[in-house]
Each structure stands twice: as structure tokens, then as C-alpha cells.
Amino acid sequence: MTELTLVQAVNRGLAEAMRSDPDVLILGEDIGVNGGVFRATEGLFKEFGESRVIDTPLSETGIVGTAIGMALYGLKPIAEIQFLDFIYPAFDQIVSELAKMRYRSGGQFPCHVVIRAPYGGGIKGGLYHSQSTEAYFCHTAGLKVAIPSTPADAKGLLLTAVHDEDPVIFLEPKRIYRAVTGEVPDGDHRVPFGSARVVREGSDVSLFAYGAMVPPTVEAADLLVKEGIRAEVIDPRTLVPLDEAAILASVEKTGRAVVVHEAARCCGFGGELAAILAEKAFYSLKAPIGRVTGYDTPFPYALEHLYLPNAETIAHAARSAVQAS
């Protein structure tokens, strides 16, 4: 066990994967000598050299396209996209190629690429250094989507991703890269996909949150306790595959649900969760399902603190759910 920040845990996860398997390599912009703009790849260039830590030209199309080619050939590439906001030049390769390669070839060409990208708001990054578009990837059959909220999960989910056989979109909540620290198991620590983490047990209302929304959701639960409301906080950790069992069990217990995410509301992951609950937990529901999300506007700069959900607004929605009917 070592006390690490989230970004350090990512760094250790990468190092661990590269040490244990010579087929693992990483590629992206400014990840070599510079160690990544968030320092997630710090030290790796020195340890593994330029044949395994590849600084690429400025082309996400090229990064993901070549990573797919490497994976087809049998390597295990991990591509870094500098900010999730810059993944769109690679979107065709991701949704048309990476997600469908195994399927369309009848299983002849599995294609295992991990794409890492820092995402989300809270760093005063404005429109293009703040977005949360996990729903695009969740809606694309063939991709797995993992989002850690703690250092231990960051390393554990990353190592699972690297050893998985399917493409994984690995989204790192950059707002808590350094804001959160925690004990991280040394060595080959793995956290299974499709297994939610019960962050806090409770019986009155279920709060679902992932990534950088977990800390304010826990804070909200703290506020609520003072009012006698015991909120359960659940972090799904992977959106695809989703631990439906844990989610349904929680709502069957509490009868009330609030989903939290930074992404814009319309067609966000909160819609999917609400729809699952409205279908499969319908008879347990005692109140309308709440969503606390980013607004359906582009991500602002000066006013990001008002755009992002916070403990107050999450608590407010939870209260409404508990008071309903």
C-alpha cells in the first residue's frame, strides 16, 4: 500500500503494466520527455524508452488509428488523448473501427486498445478542457467505459483495462487528479469491471455518481445525515458493463433515486440509469427519479462553478426525492 494521488495511481498503473508485459506501450502527444501535460506519464520515457513511450505528431486520428493497427498485430497499446475534448478527430476510428472490429470480422480480429483521457470540469478550462462526453461512448456498442473516482480504483481499473481483451475508454477525472489521495495496493492490483462500489450505505435515498462527482455526492450525504436522511452513495465505476444488480438492489431498498453527472443532461448517462430504474425498479419507486447534471449548454468558463453540480444541489435533489409523495 502506498498513499498516492489519483494521477500518481494512473502513473503507477501504467508502469506496472509496462513492466509486466513487453507488449504494452503507450502513445500520445507530449507524453515522452515532457511526461504528459498532467504528468501522468512522468518517468516512463526514461524507464521504457522511445520505442514504448511514443510521442506522436499532433493527430488523434493517427494516434487511435495506429493504436488499432498495433493491437491487430498483437501489441497492447494504451493511447493517451490529451483532453477528452480533443478526441473527436479520432471519433471515426473509435466508433467505426475500434468498437466494431471484433464483431465485423466474426471474431477473427480482436482489437484491444485502451484509450485514456482526462475529462470533466473544475479546472477553469472553459469549453474545450472541461467536457464530459462519456455518453457518446456508452452509446457505441463494442466499447467498455471505465471511470475511477479514487486512486485505488484508478490503478485497479486501469490494470483491468490493460489486461481486458476489449477496447476500453478510460476516463480520468482531472479535477481530482491531485485533490484526492488514498492508499493504493502495490503491484498488480485489479478492480473488476461491472462491479459498483458502495461508497456509503444508506436507506432513504440512492445517489449514483462517478468520477469527480463522487466527492460532492459524499459531501451531500454528509449534509443530509445532519437532517436525518441516510443517503446511499453508489459509484458504478464502469458504465459499460454496468452493475445493474447493485443499482437495482439499492433502489429496491431506498425507493428513491438521484443520478448525478457533470455531462449535459439530454441523452446523458443519467437518462439511461433513470430508464433502467423506470423499467426494472418501477414497483419499488416511491418518488420521481431526480437528475442533477450539467446544463444543456456548452461548458462555460467564468461560471463553471454554477454549471457543475455541487454538494448543495445534490443534497437539494435528494431532499426533494425523500420528501416526495
Place this chain on the structure above:
Amino acid sequence: MTELTLVQAVNRGLAEAMRSDPDVLILGEDIGVNGGVFRATEGLFKEFGESRVIDTPLSETGIVGTAIGMALYGLKPIAEIQFLDFIYPAFDQIVSELAKMRYRSGGQFPCHVVIRAPYGGGIKGGLYHSQSTEAYFCHTAGLKVAIPSTPADAKGLLLTAVHDEDPVIFLEPKRIYRAVTGEVPDGDHRVPFGSARVVREGSDVSLFAYGAMVPPTVEAADLLVKEGIRAEVIDPRTLVPLDEAAILASVEKTGRAVVVHEAARCCGFGGELAAILAEKAFYSLKAPIGRVTGYDTPFPYALEHLYLPNAETIAHAARSAVQAS
């Protein structure tokens, strides 16, 4: 009034827009001499010439990027993407630029581009000539999303799109390009955005469908009538903006809802609709909200008839909703 197929109605809409406003021009692949691979632009090259019907090189990045530049300069470009499946090379321009231009410039640079694309399954097009990814665009703040299901709506929504001041993604259900005919008003016919069409009134269950899913949903309603179930069928026509009032009013009346779309289920538009209902029509709901959708697999070729919702499966879901509780 003229009896037209859906694709003819698109063609008449384009001609009408171009005749009435010299700033309207169209650009895309194979739209000129060839008249478009679905013949949606047939005759326009001859009437308007190569300065207004522009055959471009094979680059969706270029098509949408230059269309944005034209719009900034004051023209009203209509870009054709040959199949929605091929829009991804332009995704960066669409989500990063088109959707955010007005917002990010503080309103100094409005950017009105209409992007037309045939979409959806049912033509034996396999993975790359069949997809329905409207949810990507609905999740992108700043874009409007229109999907006609009749020839009259095709022309009327298209003309509204061309005269709107915001970017519009205009998705044409190619499966019913020729399968559906209907009376279409001549001249400058417009159908307002954000106004759902009640396709069929009913009191027992609300069925929501758009695009090529409307005909099988109506067929399902016909099947249900024989069993004494009166289904209401509602076509939202624009997903953004959404006619929430009409949708809520229907479910407040029926207490039961089924959403139908071809797109994969996870994070599809059905999730959004279900979430809206689970929040705002919660106390009216008498049964779990059903979704009849494409599966969370890539779009198949040989088995597309099993992938796509049909009258039987829609009726089945409606029946379950009616029988529930």
C-alpha cells in the same frame, strides 16, 4: 398539394429553398451530376449550376468545415453526408465548432448550417449503411435534431431548418425514402420545430416513435386495436427541441409508455424520454416504461430484420405495459 415520396419531398424542399434564397447552396459527395446516391438532389445541379450544387472531394471534415465557413460569411449552406455512418470524420467540426460557435463568441458569430444525412436500417446496408446515432447529436448542446417520418414533414421540417438560425442535424429515414408516399403542400411549406405530431389518438398506452419506426408503430397500434387496446402514437418530429408538453399530456392520459427507436438502447434517446417521464409524469405512470430498440450490438447485415423493432415486438411491449400492475 402533390403526392410525393419522402425523398422526392426532400428534393422539392431543397429546390424551394434554393429558388427563394440565393444564399442557400448545397454541398456534398456525388450530389451534382449524379444527383445524390439516393437521388435526393436530382435535377438541382442542372437548375442551379456548380456554384450552388457543389460536388466536393471525399472529405466530410472538409464538407462540414467549409460549410461552417460559408455560414460564418453569411450564406446558408446545406451539407449532405452520404450516409449518417460516414459523418464521423466531421464529428470534431460538428460538436466542437458548429454546436458551440454562437455560444463561444458571445453571439458574435452565429453559425447556421443544415446537415442532411440518410440514416437507419432496413436497406440491407450492414454495419456502415444502417446506423441511427441521433443520440450523439441530441447530447451535444447547441444542435437541433429533426427527423421526419412523412413526405409532408420532410419538406416542412427541412424548410424550417433552412430558415432557422441555428445548426440543424436533419436525419432522413432512408428505409422509407420511397416506401412512404403522401400529399405534400406546394411552395414554402413549413412545420415548426418542437411540435410533436399525434399520429394516432388513443387512451390506453402511449407509443413514441420517429423516423422509419413510425410505420411499424402504427401497424402495432392496428394490431392492438383488434385486442381492444387503444394505443396513442406520437412522433416528436424534432428531438431537440422536444415537445415535452405533448409527451407528458399523452402519458398523463394513458399512464403507460413505450419508446421505440432503431438505435442501440444504452444511452439512446429512449433513455432520455423515459427519464423525463420518470421525473415529470411519475405520478401518472401505472406501469414500467418500456423501450423497444436496437440491440447493444453493432448493426448486423444478414440478420437486420431481427435487429430492428417491428410491429410485433412493439405491440408486445405495449401489451406488457397495458397488462402491468
Place this chain on the structure above:
Amino acid sequence: MASTASVAPDPQVPPTTDPFDLPKDQLLPAYRWMVLSRAIDERCLALQRQGRIGFYAPLMGQEAAQVGCALAVRPDDWMFPAYRELAVALTRGASLTSVLDQLMGNSSDLTKGRQMPNHFAFADQHYVSASSPIGTQITQAVGAAMAAQRRKDPIVTVAFFGDGATSSNDFHAGMNFAGVFRTPTIFLCQNNQWAISLPRAKQTRSKTLAEKADAYGFPGVVVDGTDVRAVYRAVAEARQRAVRGDGPTMIEAQVYRLGPHSTSDDPKRYRSDEEVAHWKERDPLTRLRGELLAAGAVDAAGDQKIWEDARAQVAAAIAESERIAPMAPDSMFGDVFSVPTPQLEEEQRSFDASDRPHGGAP
């Protein structure tokens, strides 16, 4: 394949040990592959009209470029095709029935009925799964070449694409990465003069497509793509440079798409009969047949036999593939992931459930 075994001296062709010359004993096989592809094209255009297959994209006019390239590379080289490279797959050993199974999407189809016709994948031939989006295979080919570099495998990867694809994002990114990393990649552009209805001249204003390689710091060469020897030579040279570590090459094989873009296309709408006639005179099969007849490697009767054999083979394969059962319904759910997720298993269970009709997730 690219054997350089010495052959009996021939009065017409001076003896040579030139390693880039298509070996004389490969000329007749090359011709057979070309005839076989042509025979497939002819039959499949008809099958589509008869509704026995759903779609077809013929390669007629491009046979010499494809077969010449396929003979110049080695079995462990990797091919990254688009949808029109059927002759490459055949020459590398994909069986005729496996091709027909794919075109029919039956239960023996290696792509499991999930792709439109012509979108082949033959892992045994290192013929990577083709997709419809234009250009995407180009960066992938470069990535596989980077992987081979890392593993120190002395192989090349070949990216196949058309004139239209030179406008794609992946062309630019792939060429650039190849230049920067000096990858062992051959960019084989079959410039068939048309991208559906867009003529080459409107695709880009560069004089040749090959010269685009300059922008990425490596050589680009133009070859007559109707000449199987010229293509063989260009590819063999490029291959040697690549495995030596001297980096990539772009080859522009100038050919003509003699047929429609696909069975959905009507080329009469956008190109003249004269132009087609002009190129019909440059049919790569006619050219090679002429050479073979002149060299006495085959006579008219022998040629006739080659065509008859090819047509018979195709007919037999069609008959065989048409007897194969259709794809099983639940194959729809396989290979989305290595192991299905619980959500997918649930969708499949609901699909299997006999109490509901099939079609769409409930």
C-alpha cells in the same frame, strides 16, 4: 511467393536475376488469378441482379494492380484492404467458397453475416477486416507496421486505397506517421480515376497522387497499373526498402474502374461511353493475354481453357455456398465483446425467449 528461382532461358525474354522482375513462372499464375477475379465479377454482378446476393462491388480493370502486388509481398506481410481488393485475398489463398460465403452472408461466412458483401476478413491470409468508411485502414496499416518494427519482424504492411481516399483524414495522418516513424508500409493507391461520380481531377489539384508522398518525406512512384509486371516491380522494390529500414513508399497504380462503383451505381449518369471504351482497350487482362500469347506461354485454346476453368470454379463455389444454411439468429450477439456483458446476455435471453416475437430489444 516472390520466388526468384531461375527459370529455363527463353528467347523472347532475356535471362535475368533481377529480383524485382516478376518471375516468368509466375506470369501464367498471375493471369489465372486475374481471370478468376474477372469471372467472379461477371457472375456476381448477375447474382446481384437475380437477388441471390445483396450487393457487389466489382474490381474489373484493377486486376493487374492487385495480383501484381499480392505476388510481390510475402505470406507474413499484412494487407489492409478496402472493399475492392478481392483479387488480393484470392491470390493470397483465400478460398473461393469462403469468398462466396461472405458474399452470401451464410452460416459459413467468416464475417458471420455481419458485413455487406465485399467487406472480407481473412485472418489466415493476414487480410484485415475491411470496412466501408473510406481511408480508415491506412493509419491501421501504419500502426501494424510500427508494431512489426517493435517486434523486429522483417515484414511490411500494405494499405490499399483509392484515389478518393487520398482526401481522407486517415491518408494524411497515416502518411505522416509513416514518414515520421519510417515504418515499413507500402501505400498502394489504385487510382481508378473515379470516386463514385467524382473524377480524379476534381478530387485534388496535385498533378499525380504519388507526389503527395513528398509532403511526408518519402518516395512516391507512379506505375501503369494495367501492367502486372510494373506493379510487381514497384511493390517488390518498395518492400525491399521497407524491410531494410529505409521506410515507406507510396505507389500510385493508374488503373480504371471498368464497371460501376457497385451494383447500386449507374455510371452512365456521370461518365461517357468514349472514356470507358478508351480504357477497355487498356484492359489489364487483354494486355497480359497478349504478352502470354506472344511469348508462347499460352495459346488460344489454352486461354479458352483458363476462362472455362475459372467460370466452372466460380459456378461450383456458388452452388456450394448456396447450399450452406443461413446465419443462426443468435449470432447477432456474438463478438461484441470477448465475453458478453450481463446486459448483452439479458438482451440475448429476451431475444431467445419464445414468448415474444423477434426484432429489436424489448
Place this chain on the structure above:
Amino acid sequence: MASTASVAPDPQVPPTTDPFDLPKDQLLPAYRWMVLSRAIDERCLALQRQGRIGFYAPLMGQEAAQVGCALAVRPDDWMFPAYRELAVALTRGASLTSVLDQLMGNSSDLTKGRQMPNHFAFADQHYVSASSPIGTQITQAVGAAMAAQRRKDPIVTVAFFGDGATSSNDFHAGMNFAGVFRTPTIFLCQNNQWAISLPRAKQTRSKTLAEKADAYGFPGVVVDGTDVRAVYRAVAEARQRAVRGDGPTMIEAQVYRLGPHSTSDDPKRYRSDEEVAHWKERDPLTRLRGELLAAGAVDAAGDQKIWEDARAQVAAAIAESERIAPMAPDSMFGDVFSVPTPQLEEEQRSFDASDRPHGGAP
């Protein structure tokens, strides 16, 4: 701006009517713009360290390229900048306070506090809204040029981008469309030798960036971007060709990014002090000052005054902008659409409602 009004003869410079020569009476103004930008850079790097602005991307080293270009184009030409073209905006008439307001995201900011610093938009100056994604402005500049062609407006559009952006999708598509449609576009590439930490040599293997224009069938020229006259000349020539209907030009202005990529960057991690020192000797301001001193157009005291004026102007603008009120909360909901949708109105209402705390949609 690009006036060619005759000026008093000067013994040092032979009289000229060369329309591509930066008019002598523009040299001192050019210098003033360059000094002003440098003064902004210096102060804003400090402001960021003091937490008074959130971010800053300096342009130091690139002043001659930007000012030279801005003087060579006309007011009705359209500029498509990236995030580093502050000197272009200033030279075209954007006010210093409007620049500072944007850097602070206050309630006078023309971009309404929605963008990070340096992502300016000045409609009055036809300075199009800059975004962060690299390269996207390039195709847009080409599209605007196509629109101008259609309207028969005798203007040009200028796409500004860096060495790194030559690897982008939009560079390839934009250059190709410009070549095919012969658009009146100037592609002004400021090759400042670095794309964050990636040196030019690893960005692409072509010898110059300008030669990439060959691949698209139009001229590419290299100029010394530290020489304001050379840049002016290249842009003026390209502009004349463009408005004559002779199509686009790519100009590679060779410069150096003397500062960090941005305030988030530490260039010591990836480049040597020697390299920076080498280029500091080629500082475009030093060069032009030398020329002005030699020509007697300014003396040391005059130069001192220019700097003092610039710094005073900047200080005054900062003070003024810091007095402006912050952005009003509900500005978050404006300009998503021309008229808000009912959904957005509802979100805004819930945001306004006093019975709930702010932050995220309920």
C-alpha cells in the same frame, strides 16, 4: 491599411512603388504594434502568476509574422485565428480593453466569459472566434473564401495555424478544398518550431512545411517570420494572386516561440537554454528596432518612449478591465440557440429559482 501612398524619399531606402513592400510610413506603426503585444505578454504572464487571470498563451517571438500579415491584408478580409494571434487582433483594431476583458472573462468580455483567455472573437475586425481544437479554423477559412467567391467579394481569408496543426485533419481537408476550388485563401503557418513539447522535426518528415502545398497544387513559400517586411511582402503577393482569381498560397513563417506554450507549460522540461538563447538573438523586435535606429526613424529615447507608452497603455487597460463587474450568472444560458428552447428556459428558470442553491441542472 496596406496603403501605398508615396512617402518622403529617404537616402537609406531607395524610393519604390513596389506594391508588395511594406510602406515606409508603416514601419514605425508596425514596431508599435509589436512592442504593444510584447508588453501585453509580459504583463499577462505576471497577471496569471498573481492569479488575476486564469491562463495565458504568449506570442513572443511571433510578433513580426502577425503584424506583418495584419498590415498586408484589408479590413474586409477575414481572419481565422488560433489562440495565439493576439497581435493580429490588435493591429486590426481590437481595443486593448476588449482584449483584457476577454482575458478576465468579465461582464464586458465580448465572448461573455465563456472561453478561456486568448480565445478571442472580434466580429468588427472579422476576427473569427478562436477555439482550442487544433486546425479546425483551416477548413472554415476555406469555406468563407468559397462564400466570398460566390458573392464575388474581392477579399481573402487568412487561416492562421502552427507547425503542429499541419498534422491535423483540417489542414489536409482545407488545403485540398482550397486547391480544388482555387479559393482566395492564405494559409499562414507560423512555424514556431514547437508544438508544446514536440519539435518540428518530429512533427513531420517534409523538409519545409511550405512544400506541403505542392500536394494540393498551389504555391507554398517560406519566409523569415522574424522580418516584418518579408512577411508583409509574402502576404501582399499572396493576397494579390488570390483576389485576381489565381488561388491560394501557403506561407510558412519561420519563427520561434520564445515563451512557454502557455502558463500551464514548463519548456525547460524539453528544450535547451542554448536553443532559446540562439533564437533570442533573432528576436523580431530587436531586428526591427535595429532597422529603425539605422534608418534614423527612431532614436534610443524615442524607442524608450514607445515601450513606456505601451506599458502604460497596458497597465491602464488592466486597471480598467479589473473594475468591470463579473459575468452575470444567467449569461450561462444565452446564445446556445438564437432563441432558447423550452427545455433551456426551464433549466434557466430552475437555476434562477431562489429556493435552491446554484450548480448543475436539478
